[in-house]
Amino acid sequence: MIVTDHQLSAWLSGSLTPDEAARIAAAVEADPVLSARAERLGQLDDLVRQAVPLQDGVPDALLARLGLAPAERPADVTDIADARQKRAATVAERRRPTQIWRIAAQVALVAGIGLAAMQFLPDRAPQQPQDAYRALSDERAPRIDADALVLFASGTTADQARAIVLAAGGSVVGSPTETGAIRVKAGADRDDMLARLRARPEVTMAESLDAGRP
Amino acid sequence: MQAALAAMPVDLRAVMAAVTLDGRSYRETADILEIPIGTVMSRLSRARQFVEAHVNRCATPSQARKSVQ
Numbered sequence: 635m636i637v638t639d640h641q642l643s644a645w646l647s648g649s650l651t652p653d654e655a656a657r658i659a660a661a662v663e664a665d666p667v668l669s670a671r672a673e674r675l676g677q678l679d680d681l682v683r684q685a686v687p688l689q690d691g692v693p694d695a696l697l698a699r700l701g702l703a704p705a706e707r708p709a710d711v712t713d714i715a716d717a718r719q720k721r722a723a724t725v726a727e728r729r730r731p732t733q734i735w736r737i738a739a740q741v742a743l744v745a746g747i748g749l750a751a752m753q754f755l756p757d758r759a760p761q762q763p764q765d766a767y768r769a770l771s772d773e774r775a776p777r778i779d780a781d782a783l784v785l786f787a788s789g790t791t792a793d794q795a796r797a798i799v800l801a802a803g804g805s806v807v808g809s810p811t812e813t814g815a816i817r818v819k820a821g822a823d824r825d826d827m828l829a830r831l832r833a834r835p836e837v838t839m840a841e842s843l844d845a846g847r848p
Numbered sequence: 849m850q851a852a853l854a855a856m857p858v859d860l861r862a863v864m865a866a867v868t869l870d871g872r873s874y875r876e877t878a879d880i881l882e883i884p885i886g887t888v889m890s891r892l893s894r895a896r897q898f899v900e901a902h903v904n905r906c907a908t909p910s911q912a913r914k915s916v917q
Contacts, residue, residue, distance in 0.1 A: 643893040649874040678899045841851040
């Protein structure tokens with residue numbers, strides 16, 4: 635049985651019918667190459683989710699400052715932290731309009747697209763779900779003046795992070811993103827700096843900001 | 849990874865955000881973005897391939913393994 639990446643993606647996303655899913659599962663079980671490919675695609679999804687943590691990444695205050703839909707507090711909840719835990723606990727809560735905007739803001743911030751990316755569709759109130767996803771499609775925002783984004787392991791202090799960046803030949807630019815990634819300006823050689831950063835155990839991710847651009 | 853998301857073609861990024869990050873089904877994503885469900889499927893697959901290509905291009909093999917672990 636030939637299984638394409640499209641089918642594997644749909645299977646991983648849980649978007650196949652039970653019969654189709656069972657067929658793909660059986661094929662993956664029987665074929666080591668296909669199994670490895672499915673695992674690889676799943677790892678890539680994990681990588682994306684890890685890069686864009688949803689919970690608590692974009693504060694309500696920032697959403698409000700961006701002019702996005704304000705968080706609606708459930709009538710039976712008075713504590714905002716408790717409200718966030720409840721929001722994470724159910725699929726229904728994940729799909730509230732406010733959460734969609736949080737995801738849009740989070741992706742924009744993590745990707746370094748910039749807050750200006752949220753100022754879009756000026757002739758239309760950003761209240762519909764499709765608008766939130768289309769916010770991710772805005773390419774007009776200016777690029778942040780940094781060469782790389784660096785994500786440190788939890789427990790790394792800001793002073794430690796700055797020292798590591800400095801020792802690698804870079805300097806911290808501005809404030810961290812809402813997800814804690816640090817924008818870095820390289821000194822003489824960006825690639826050398828990235829290599830040194832990636833060699834550090836405290837560094838989870840060190841990525842060039844313009845890598846992969848046409 | 850941040851660079852990959854920033855560099856990803858806009859249509860692919862929107863579908864990946866809806867399905868991978870927001871947990872939407874293909875049908876829901878198709879309805880929200882007003883595109884055929886087959887397009888959702890192909891765009892998501894291409895988005896994953898884009899991320900994979902980025903990981904492979906921007907890291908040495910050992911670094912790529914570190915990234916996905």
